[in-house]
Amino acid sequence: MATEMKDIKLVVRDLSLHYGTFQALASINLGIPSGAATAVIGRTGAGKSSLLRSLCRMNELWDDVRTEGQVLLDGKSIYEPGIDVTEVRRRVGLLARSPIPFPKSIFDNIAYGPRLHGIRQRGDLDDAVKRSLKQVGLWNEVKDKLNSSALELSPGQKARLCIARAVAVQPEVLLIDDPATNLDPVSTAKIEDLILELKEHYTIVVATHNMQQAGRVSDYVAFLSQGSLVEFGPTSDVFARPKDKRTEDYITGRYN
Numbered sequence: 478m479a480t481e482m483k484d485i486k487l488v489v490r491d492l493s494l495h496y497g498t499f500q501a502l503a504s505i506n507l508g509i510p511s512g513a514a515t516a517v518i519g520r521t522g523a524g525k526s527s528l529l530r531s532l533c534r535m536n537e538l539w540d541d542v543r544t545e546g547q548v549l550l551d552g553k554s555i556y557e558p559g560i561d562v563t564e565v566r567r568r569v570g571l572l573a574r575s576p577i578p579f580p581k582s583i584f585d586n587i588a589y590g591p592r593l594h595g596i597r598q599r600g601d602l603d604d605a606v607k608r609s610l611k612q613v614g615l616w617n618e619v620k621d622k623l624n625s626s627a628l629e630l631s632p633g634q635k636a637r638l639c640i641a642r643a644v645a646v647q648p649e650v651l652l653i654d655d656p657a658t659n660l661d662p663v664s665t666a667k668i669e670d671l672i673l674e675l676k677e678h679y680t681i682v683v684a685t686h687n688m689q690q691a692g693r694v695s696d697y698v699a700f701l702s703q704g705s706l707v708e709f710g711p712t713s714d715v716f717a718r719p720k721d722k723r724t725e726d727y728i729t730g731r732y733n
């Protein structure tokens with residue numbers, strides 16, 4: 478019998494985050510369901526990216542950042558002293574907004590992560606590259622030019638390449654910050670379809686301002702306002718029957 482805990486991949490407990498004296502997240506409590514897509518929505522500055530970075534210990538790349546509270550991955554704190562941060566970041570992959578391929582070949586872009594994690598055998602790297610490109614639907618488009626520069630790809634292909642780069646290390650969670658920013662509608666639709674496929678294999682958290690996109694790709698939605706979690710629930714419930722007036726105003730586009 479599945480217990481509730483087993484279905485929750487990440488537990489966020491009383492999470493607060495300060496950049497210097499500025500508080501960007503205030504006592505967030507949230508359980509991110511396993512094998513589903515959770516959208517984090519909220520207006521600009523609400524703390525969406527800060528929350529995503531907190532889930533993989535990426536905020537610490539800045540000086541003067543203070544994190545309080547806990548994030549549990551499969552029940553185990555990722556902020557505990559002595560934890561292997563590189564391993565946390567492998568298990569919980571972050572795709573930053575508008576990710577840019579490295580100025581390297583397509584092959585080397587995808588092989589970058591596996592190499593970093595100690596995979597050296599050419600056959601193993603070949604397998605990882607092929608598997609990852611297939612997973613994002615890019616293999617047939619690029620299999621004959623794996624040694625060409627990734628910078629020659631179209632914007633939509635680059636976006637999928639960056640997702641392939643993220644899945645190459647076989648993460649368990651994918652955090653995707655504003656997918657499809659600056660992409661045309663066709664490429665955006667491809668990315669959204671891809672997210673729907675990827676959630677069969679990974680736990681996904683997507684930060685977006687785009688309500689339609691949140692509605693199309695997510696099973697659950699978390700609404701942040703000024704660093705606080707206002708509402709969380711199944712997307713269909715939150716969109717149809719928001720419990721909080723602030724959520725209702727946001728999703729119906731009344732901003733004040």
Ligand SMILES: Nc1ncnc2c1ncn2[C@@H]1O[C@H](COP(=O)(O)OP(=O)(O)OP(=O)(O)O)[C@@H](O)[C@H]1O
Pocket residue numbers: 496499501519520521522523524525526527528539686
């Ligand atoms: N490295 C940083 N140093 C100082 N303040 C920061 C830093 N990163 C973010 N902030 C501040 O924290 C708040 C939350 O920012 P965050 O980028 O998480 O919001 P967001 O919801 O992702 O916004 P957007 O929709 O514009 O991407 C903002 O007020 C922002 O100015």
Ligand SMILES: [Mg+2]
Pocket residue numbers: 525526527654684
């Ligand atoms: Mg952001």
